[in-house]
Amino acid sequence: MPTIVDRNLSPATGEVQTDVNSTPRKRTLRSDSAKQSSPMKLKSPRRFILDSPNIKTELAEKLTIKTPVKKLSDSFQDKPVWNPTDVNQLRTVKEALHVSTEQPTVVCREDEQKKILEFCKQCVKQEKSGSLYVCGLPGTGKSLSMDKIKGSLIDWTQEEGLQSPDVFALNCTSLTNTSDIFTKILTSCQPQTKIRGPTSPLKQLQNFYSQKQQSSGTRMMLIIADELDYLITKDRSVLHDLFLLTTKPFSRCILIGIANAIDLADRFLPKLQSLNCKPMVVTFRAYSKDQIIKIIQQRLRVLPYTVFQPQALEFCARKVASASGDMRKALGICRSAIEILEVELKETTSDVNISVIDNGFSDQTTAAAGEILKLQEKNVVRIDHMALALSKAYRSPVVETIQSLPQHQQIILCSAVVLFRRAKKDTTIGELNKSYMDICKTTQIPPIGIMELSSMCRVLSDQGILKLGQSREEKLRRVSLKIDEADITFALQGVRYFRNCLQ
Ligand SMILES: Nc1ncnc2c1ncn2[C@@H]1O[C@H](COP(=O)(O)OP(=O)(O)O)[C@@H](O)[C@H]1O
Numbered sequence: 001m002p003t004i005v006d007r008n009l010s011p012a013t014g015e016v017q018t019d020v021n022s023t024p025r026k027r028t029l030r031s032d033s034a035k036q037s038s039p040m041k042l043k044s045p046r047r048f049i050l051d052s053p054n055i056k057t058e059l060a061e062k063l064t065i066k067t068p069v070k071k072l073s074d075s076f077q078d079k080p081v082w083n084p085t086d087v088n089q090l091r092t093v094k095e096a097l098h099v100s101t102e103q104p105t106v107v108c109r110e111d112e113q114k115k116i117l118e119f120c121k122q123c124v125k126q127e128k129s130g131s132l133y134v135c136g137l138p139g140t141g142k143s144l145s146m147d148k149i150k151g152s153l154i155d156w157t158q159e160e161g162l163q164s165p166d167v168f169a170l171n172c173t174s175l176t177n178t179s180d181i182f183t184k185i186l187t188s189c190q191p192q193t194k195i196r197g198p199t200s201p202l203k204q205l206q207n208f209y210s211q212k213q214q215s216s217g218t219r220m221m222l223i224i225a226d227e228l229d230y231l232i233t234k235d236r237s238v239l240h241d242l243f244l245l246t247t248k249p250f251s252r253c254i255l256i257g258i259a260n261a262i263d264l265a266d267r268f269l270p271k272l273q274s275l276n277c278k279p280m281v282v283t284f285r286a287y288s289k290d291q292i293i294k295i296i297q298q299r300l301r302v303l304p305y306t307v308f309q310p311q312a313l314e315f316c317a318r319k320v321a322s323a324s325g326d327m328r329k330a331l332g333i334c335r336s337a338i339e340i341l342e343v344e345l346k347e348t349t350s351d352v353n354i355s356v357i358d359n360g361f362s363d364q365t366t367a368a369a370g371e372i373l374k375l376q377e378k379n380v381v382r383i384d385h386m387a388l389a390l391s392k393a394y395r396s397p398v399v400e401t402i403q404s405l406p407q408h409q410q411i412i413l414c415s416a417v418v419l420f421r422r423a424k425k426d427t428t429i430g431e432l433n434k435s436y437m438d439i440c441k442t443t444q445i446p447p448i449g450i451m452e453l454s455s456m457c458r459v460l461s462d463q464g465i466l467k468l469g470q471s472r473e474e475k476l477r478r479v480s481l482k483i484d485e486a487d488i489t490f491a492l493q494g495v496r497y498f499r500n501c502l503q
């Protein structure tokens with residue numbers, strides 16, 4: 001039976017590369033963003049997840065009750081187990097799980113892709129401008145889907161004998177100034193235009209789309225503005241101006257803006273609507289456990305061998321889904337689990353060689369045959385490898401601190417997450433207290449009074465977890481989270497009543 005190896009995180013495995021090849025982000029909604037931003041004082045340098053009783057219990061449950069190890073091989077009947085010591089196999093497997101490996105299809109995003117493609121087709125068919133706003137947390141397949149849609153749209157126009165639109169795709173993180181987007185669009189749709197003149201590129205674009213174009217065959221232009229979050233300015237004027245380009249009388253733009261901030265729409269759409277611009281909205285929801293499993297399985301389908309114990313994949317998918325639903329993270333963790341197995345096997349192989357030598361020549365064949373059989377089972381990525389990879393990926397001072405907080409402070413954080421999921425990003429002590437009381441009631445934990453709750457909020461604020469506003473009346477003080485919601489969810493999910501509340 002595999003045991004949870006209580007070792008320090010092996011330097012040989014390197015750091016977990018959860019975000020391999022991802023664009024550097026100035027502003028992200030990732031769970032690890034909190035790690036950089038919150039000035040946390042670490043009180044207890046506790047070892048993380050593997051040492052946490054929650055994960056251990058969960059792991060023990062899985063290993064002993066649901067998936068006895070002697071049955072391990074039962075799960076791998078369709079394909080032979082791979083050989084991780086074969087350099088070529090190792091490379092192929094890692095490539096299949098690499099974020100930047102091209103995907104022939106984007107599973108689990110069929111509906112979203114269909115909606116966006118249909119929207120583009122209508123615009124092209126009717127030669128009508130339009131705008132669409134795509135939003136969803138990082139790693140939910142927005143950019144990947146958009147890439148596929150772009151290709152499908154061009155193929156479709158060719159099949160239909162229609163004029164394909166010019167495509168201008170831009171990652172807004174590459175802009176030095178937010179308003180540079182207009183310069184880029186202008187150079188793309190009118191390469192001959194002189195940018196330096198008294199008229200700003202935005203004004204030139206507005207003029208251009210307000211007049212009837214001389215040549216009737218001017219192509220439509222598909223503008224894909226990814227990582228739109230970077231265009232948020234105080235007055236959001238750049239965002240507004242960008243979308244408003246599609247409302248000009250002779251506009252030929254099909255604008256698709258892609259944002260990670262899921263609440264951006266609430267903040268800027270109402271104003272746009274008042275200006276008579278109503279972009280269609282497509283939301284990419286965070287991937288669920290089942291979707292994450294399906295996507296990984298789809299990626300592994302190209303391999304002629306089995307790499308993961310199915311329970312290990314499920315374990316990874318469940319943890320990632322409950323923390324962020326970020327596919328990048330899931331892939332990074334799977335690759336990291338493989339590296340952990342790789343190191344383990346290197347250690348075991350040298351042990352095997354020593355034991356064969358010790359046994360002498362006569363026993364060599366029998367010993368080697370037995371070892372080969374054992375190695376077959378050892379070659380798969382198991383739950384213990386995955387648990388270690390998960391603990392490395394989510395190990396953060398914030399998570400550790402939350403896990404070591406007193407119970408009532410944890411309940412307060414849980415109540416805050418529940419509240420913020422339903423409504424806006426801040427609340428009052430009074431509202432927080434109501435949500436806290438609800439949780440205490442369902443979990444039958446005797447609540448503390450509002451004054452005590454308020455002083456606990458101050459403690460949490462001193463630790464950099466909550467932000468507290470000022471008010472003459474304690475009940476009316478505004479409260480918001482200073483750390484990522486996903487870190488709280490992840491830190492508390494091992495305790496059943498928190499898990500139930502946060503589901
Ligand atoms: N449905 C999917 N199928 C296969 N891989 C996916 C899927 N969704 C996401 N991924 C993987 O996760 C990575 C991140 O997805 P991406 O589209 O860049 O996310 P977003 O733009 O929403 O932040 C992709 O590069 C891809 O490797």
Ligand SMILES: [Mg+2]
Binds near residue numbers: 142143144226227
């Ligand atoms: Mg993206």
